[in-house]
Amino acid sequence: MAPNLQPLLLFIACFGVFTSIVLAKTESQDVSALNDAYKSMNSPSKLNGWSSSGGDPCGDSWDGITCKGSSVTEIKVSGRGLSGSLGYQLANLKSLTYLDVSKNNLNGNLPYQLPENLVYLDTSENDFNSNVPYSVSLMNDLTYLNFGRNNLNGELSDMFQKLSKLETIDLSSNQLTGKLPQSFANLTGLKTLHLQENQFKGSINALRDLPQIDDVNVANNQFTGWIPNELKSISNLETGGNRWSSSRAPSPPPGTRRVDRNSGGVGVNNKALTTGLIVAVSTIGGLLFTAGVIALFARRKNSHHSSHFFDEEKGGGTNRSKPLFTPQPSQMLHFDSTDDLKGQKTVDSNTLTETKPSSVNRTSSVSFKNTPIFHLIPSYQVVATPDRFFKPEVKVFTLTELQNSASCFSPNRLIGQGTLGRVYKAKYEDGRKYAVKEIDSSLLGKGNQEEFSHIVSNISSIHHQNIAELVGYCSEQGRNMLVYDYFTSGSLNRFLHQTDGFSRPLTWNTRIRIALGTAQAIEYLHEVCSPPLVHKNIKSSNILLDSELTPHLSDYGLANFHHRTSRNLGVGYNAPECADPKAYTLKSDVYSFGVVMLELLTGRMPYDSDRPKAEQSLVLWVKPKLKDMDTLEEMVDPALCGLYAPESISAFADIVSICVMSEPGLRPPMSNVVESLKRLV
Template sequence: MAPYLSLPVLLIISVVISIAIGALAKTDQPDVSALNVMYSSLNSPSQLTGWSSSGGDPCGKGWKGIKCSGSSVTEINLSGLGLTGTLGYQLSSLTSVTNFDMSKNNIHGDIPYQLPPNAVHINLARNAFTGGVPYSISQMTDLEYLNVASNQLNGQLTDMFGKLPKLSVLDLSFNRFSGSLPQSFRSLSSLKTLYLQNNQFSSTVNVLSTLPLEDLNLENNQFTGWIPSKLKGIDNLQVGGNSWSSGTAPPGMVKASNTGSGGNSLKGNSIVNGVAIAAAVIAVLVVALILLTFMKKRSSSSAHYLDGRFDEQLSQNRTFTPLVSDDQKELKHSSSISMKAFERSLSTGLKRQPSEPRKSFNDNEFANKVHSKRSTNPITMTSYSLEDLRAATGGFSAGRLLGQGTIGRVFKAKYADGKVLAVKKLETINDSGGSSSEFMELVSGVSKLHHPNISELLGYCSEPGHPLLVYEFQRNGSLHDFLHLSDEYSKPLTWDTRIKIALGTARAVEYLHEVCSPSMTHKNISSANILLDEELNPHLSECGLTVFYEDPSENLGPGYNAPECIKPSSYTMKSDIYCFGVVMLELLTGRKPYDSSKPRMEQSLVRWATPQLHDIDALAQMVDPALRGLYPPKSLSRFADVIALCVQSEPEFRPPMSEVVQALVRCVQHTSINKRLGGDLSASRRSDDSDSYY
């Protein structure tokens, strides 16, 4: 009997052992897929022993440079292996990777937008990366070490450092970064080591003065101004090769102390400097007394500027929030402007009072713009008066009308100093009888949206009956107008520009869907709401205005509505993705989403194009004739594949926007490879900087 009973026991034991061995050997599938893509993108190098372009078991088979914990990949260290190619587009799937070291290779292309999201240590130094630092780093809250030194990175740093409290080492040296340092550097409360040498950074370094730095290298840039006294106490400070101001710093800029390093010490000149500072203070006091006397005389006559409307506003005891500079402390919840502040503003004709002169807006300024931290504090962005905006828009005249949508009209505002803004009149609020508090809640929500591909809200007007939103002005108008209303004198969008527009817009939608908390649907994605700046970078507009879209099917133009959107409650993020797919079809074909002038079977763009997306010959016939055949066939095919996924009739089969972004990055990589190999796209390298659209 015993041998008979032992047989099932042995079978059970063998099954358990088999399962255990399989569990130990099998790597998580998302990790395997990401490494497969990475291997192919690196040109399948022989140095990576054990690696494969499909399938495999990195943890169980000991792939070179890979370390695991159980079935999860936790470390990728491929430093100094002479690797070429790119990093691929699926790194965001590596959610357990904490150490990512690809330094000392010859990897090129842009740094992928999505890196391992929970990485603690990232080293990409000494490669051939181009472009900038991906904005997605702003969400990597566990990051402690970031090194991108000795590459070919360029452009300005965006404000991506506000949520990196653990970052202790940041090395950006030996690149081509330019512009001023981002204000979000102030939030790097754990930063000990900062290397910025051998770049083209400019302006001052005041944003670094409060950081707990122990090692700072600023050599060989274009920094100006004075070195803050707190920085002079850093043990390892290197500042040569810049254009620092000589002489005595303004009062408050440099404290007379004997701490410092090398030639930065103030010792020996303290008496002379003290006398100079004292003389300067006395001179300032004398001038202040003269100005005070003048202002007292002027204040009595200034009262004539007060009209009836403004008196009424004061009598209602409204609270106004002043515009403050970044160096000032944040306003407390109950803060308001005193009457003295109002008296000072009278001499400017009751216009808004900026803390510093504003320049006309462009995309470079956006990249350097200071974004306020998300909080429940009062809104501190610019509050415009109705009088000011009415004057700047010519009384909201038809000649200044830029566009009209379901929720209101947009006007061009021009100022004497050359500044140009876009003013949106929210007529929907007036029609629905919305309250002032509801409008201010809306402004508060929209003001928290900060992304390079989302139209930036610059200010607002909350005067009763006149809810207005003030945005940055984009000189090239909307993508819809660029594609469908251009005349024979307009330069068509090249293929790489179209992919750039699609990728930038996808990243904006990804930000709304997957970065914002809580996540947001847009509900009005269309080519008319994608604005193009001077360099044809896309900016998605009307973000955060979903409260007005009670029935998205009425807001979206014909041809954009997803099949499931029969009733308003059925609109989801997957409906946004469908709309984005329609925009991609517009970029591919140059056609409108719905065109009644076409034959009946071709009027709906989705219905006409979808069956042909996987037919190579038919696809070539669909492409916008304006491209004149100047596109890489492989890139075109991948672009069409992404469209086919986005416009699936069943929403559950549409991919999340993060996957769309990764697929479009792949399209960009194929376009770049084609250019390097001398492909036919090179003939399309024409200037896309068209003349001012408006």
């Protein structure tokens, strides 16, 4: 018996060893992310067990790494004297909840994408010099965020809408600028906020209704206005070194919620207000009940018609758009019938938010389409003049100066013509050059002045290094124009299709960088802007290149206009579902971007009637060939002269193939596309 049992025992022993190895094996994507981070940190010897390739972080207990099963859950490498950067694959650590790389000598950009499931994030006391990564907005479980004592710069984007669990924010001792985002008001769990030693400006009113906050340091910035009374009672408040007003603070607008910290965060003003509310409720209780029944019935019957504003109020009041005017104390509660709603606009989450000011008795309200609504009506009239809606840095151009600088908009200054109007080159004597886009007046409708004002106001808030930002506007004599910087290298379309590609070639690496920069711009519109901003006209002629061939996406924020034109937005760029303009979504933008990538890969136009019928549609011709390396290399732009790595071409084609999927739901979000392209740079 014993000899017969030996093979069995040997098998069991080997199987046990094999099983232990398999169970200890770390997820491959986690290993790859840590390998990349290790190399990016210059392979420090102080991190025992770490490797630049392969290895088993969980099984071999790498220094500072904690695992659960085969997944990495914590990285704690504070104060190790680390240098270099963090690489670009940390987002692949899907189970990571704790990341602490503080008190090192790390530099460069913070990773654009960080793990979404983080609860604790600390990169403080390093030398990072980028902006706060947008991916923070996706960390719904985050409770601790510390980017303090670095060299971060730029403005904070409005990224805090969904971070209600966040308890601590430290952005101190950086070079951050701009105003505090209004989404700070959504940080209902926030207790500690340190913003000292930056260059923030504007007011801090976004902080006044945070019920749990008890430690605020905003010292040594450029804040103005008044310190909200709601903050003066907290235990730790530092506000010195700012430009606070010495005059008497104005009373808050009627109806403003104010936090009484002694009542558990219940929003009240004072005893008199409470009494007044009781009287008001008693007086109009019957009316409110009746209106509520009507509204509830209408909502159930027409729930798909509810406006964007209503959805956000229902979700906890995440919409805190800055009012276009400040109501005066003399106001009254007014009830409108459904007749008063005629002509009002509801908001498509895929378009810019629109609120139209009226020139007479302008109202501020939360509107429910097809139901009665309440308004707060000012006792005075508001005249809607365009200048009052724009940020100071947006320049107002006169029609005369634009005519003079663009040779009276003569044909020789025409540099483009699209679905919305013509684009002219304006050149000033001091050397300044601008691109002036005149919006076709027929697209604006009757309220052209007011609508154009709001379009400009919304576009002017878009800021990204790969977006052609608005310089100014002109609205005179029925003509409405948007003014942008003029990009010397023209459009990507011009480079690929209107010049001799062999004499002005774009190298393969340059093409990847153009794709990445454009993808990052679209990602910003889709995943940073709130609500998400659909572009609806992504094509190579709307990707402008500067002197260093850095891409800048143009024509954004104009999707409302595109709804009103039946002209094709770009033959060959439209996704299959776009036969119905109402079906256009963010995923339709992803498809159009996939077509742009095909242009970069093949050098061909999206649609070319001069080619054989089977090759006229670029997507239809290319799709079956993307997975075969032999046929793929046959399609590559001849202007590249074979100067590319085959594996890079193959990876690029893989990204294209999922972007141009026929079914919208199968296309990836732009953040995934950005992550994939970064690996190719």
